[in-house]
Amino acid sequence: MQHIQSYIEEHKDRFLTELIDLLKIPSVSADPDYKDHVFQTADVIKDSLLKAGCDHVEICETEGFPIVYGEKMIDENLPTILVYGHYDVQPADPIELWDSPPYEPVIKKTDIHPEGAIFARGACDDKGQMYMHVKAMEFMTETGQLPCNVKFMIEGEEEVGSVNLSKFVKNNQEKLKNDVILISDTGMIAQDVPSITTGLRGLSYVEVEVTGPNRDLHSGLYGGAVANPINILTKMIASLHDEDNHITIPGFYDKVEELSDAERAEMAKAPFSLKDYEDSIGIDSIYGEKGYSTNERNSIRPTLDVNGIWGGYIGEGAKTVIASQAFAKISMRLVPNQEWEEITELFKNHFESIAPAGVKVKVTPHHGGQGYVTPIDSLGYEAASKAYFDTFGQKPIPQRSGGSIPIVSLFEQELKSKTILMGFGLDSDAIHSPNEHFGIWNYLKGIETIPLFYKYFTELSK
Numbered sequence: 001m002q003h004i005q006s007y008i009e010e011h012k013d014r015f016l017t018e019l020i021d022l023l024k025i026p027s028v029s030a031d032p033d034y035k036d037h038v039f040q041t042a043d044v045i046k047d048s049l050l051k052a053g054c055d056h057v058e059i060c061e062t063e064g065f066p067i068v069y070g071e072k073m074i075d076e077n078l079p080t081i082l083v084y085g086h087y088d089v090q091p092a093d094p095i096e097l098w099d100s101p102p103y104e105p106v107i108k109k110t111d112i113h114p115e116g117a118i119f120a121r122g123a124c125d126d127k128g129q130m131y132m133h134v135k136a137m138e139f140m141t142e143t144g145q146l147p148c149n150v151k152f153m154i155e156g157e158e159e160v161g162s163v164n165l166s167k168f169v170k171n172n173q174e175k176l177k178n179d180v181i182l183i184s185d186t187g188m189i190a191q192d193v194p195s196i197t198t199g200l201r202g203l204s205y206v207e208v209e210v211t212g213p214n215r216d217l218h219s220g221l222y223g224g225a226v227a228n229p230i231n232i233l234t235k236m237i238a239s240l241h242d243e244d245n246h247i248t249i250p251g252f253y254d255k256v257e258e259l260s261d262a263e264r265a266e267m268a269k270a271p272f273s274l275k276d277y278e279d280s281i282g283i284d285s286i287y288g289e290k291g292y293s294t295n296e297r298n299s300i301r302p303t304l305d306v307n308g309i310w311g312g313y314i315g316e317g318a319k320t321v322i323a324s325q326a327f328a329k330i331s332m333r334l335v336p337n338q339e340w341e342e343i344t345e346l347f348k349n350h351f352e353s354i355a356p357a358g359v360k361v362k363v364t365p366h367h368g369g370q371g372y373v374t375p376i377d378s379l380g381y382e383a384a385s386k387a388y389f390d391t392f393g394q395k396p397i398p399q400r401s402g403g404s405i406p407i408v409s410l411f412e413q414e415l416k417s418k419t420i421l422m423g424f425g426l427d428s429d430a431i432h433s434p435n436e437h438f439g440i441w442n443y444l445k446g447i448e449t450i451p452l453f454y455k456y457f458t459e460l461s462k
């Protein structure tokens, strides 16, 4: 029976070319200009699943972009693994900051990836990581080593909130029935520090609008005598944190789960260099909520951040003007037990209540989702842990991530199964940023590790 390592050695050039071809299609879900490319990508994924040995693959149309569903059911008495991933990508802007065009993948060596990394939008998030599963499937079916049933559900709207996938999951519980859900759409601590993501943050995303006078005004004639929407908006935003960087929205922390000292001590064991952290993003000092470490601030604590702010004159030179309106996009990362819809409501009520006379405030919710945390004593975790041990030579560290995949908590609620997050990306892979990349070593390591998860999960389920 052929071993995975020799299979990878034999086919790795093709594995790379296929991923590169997939990365050439700009499947940006947020921008209507790319609509045809998103649909085209779904067809490519469908073909790849058929080639990888799925018996049945279909494109499930939604009100938005399609969900690609594939399966290979070998024996109803064996467990079923449901693989989830997404084929849509974030917009590439600001495009001028890319060293090579985002949809013309190139392989370049970096300090962290001496064997080379593929640079392209979606390389790591999530086309590269999703495609590892397709290639692992190919290996298992081609060499007669698929130990259990498998279902694939690859969507095209993750980066815009998975609204249609939520409906699909609610309406297709029988079809999606599974024993464990497997996802590679997160990261690991470092190349030599494998980790399994055990938590994700929730999200509430809102847009705010402050309106003052009915037109832009001369800032000399009116300045000082009317509320300037930009001054007011920035003041309102600044008031959302106190001097300790706690969030001031009443009720915001009510449901936040406080970790025990023992749990915090366990978390603090994960290797972390403050200097490397600061250097990697070019800052000379960290910043954040009083009383918590950097790793706590970006995983177990909720946050509020302005993602974009605009209004008034931003062209060449100076224009003396008081704008009629000012805007901002604000995200709140949430932790387990915080209800995203409730937090959105708390934000809206608070933000409207702090508006001074002279302006009108409008808060428009965008999307959101619940956080997720999973125990490490599940079958799935144990299977993943054994798989990593075989391919990395060490046990993975459980780690709660700051990012969000809102659909994961819905999976648990609707499908009643645990999700195992086996991520192979690194924080330095620049997902959502210019020059996103994915290490070739990581890509192949993922393909090597995934079949072992199948093997151990099946064995442990007996």
Ligand code: BES
Binding pocket: 125, 126, 158, 159, 160, 161, 162, 185, 186, 187, 200, 203, 401, 402, 403, 404, 405, 406
């Ligand atoms: N794959 C990411 C989430 C992620 C990355 C989690 C790294 C943990 C580690 C996902 O594609 C993503 O970007 N999610 C969005 C939320 C979504 C609703 C737009 C996010 O976290 O901003």
Ligand code: MN
Binding pocket: 086, 125, 126, 158, 185
């Ligand atoms: Mn992703």
Ligand code: MN
Binding pocket: 090, 125, 159, 431, 432
């Ligand atoms: Mn993403």
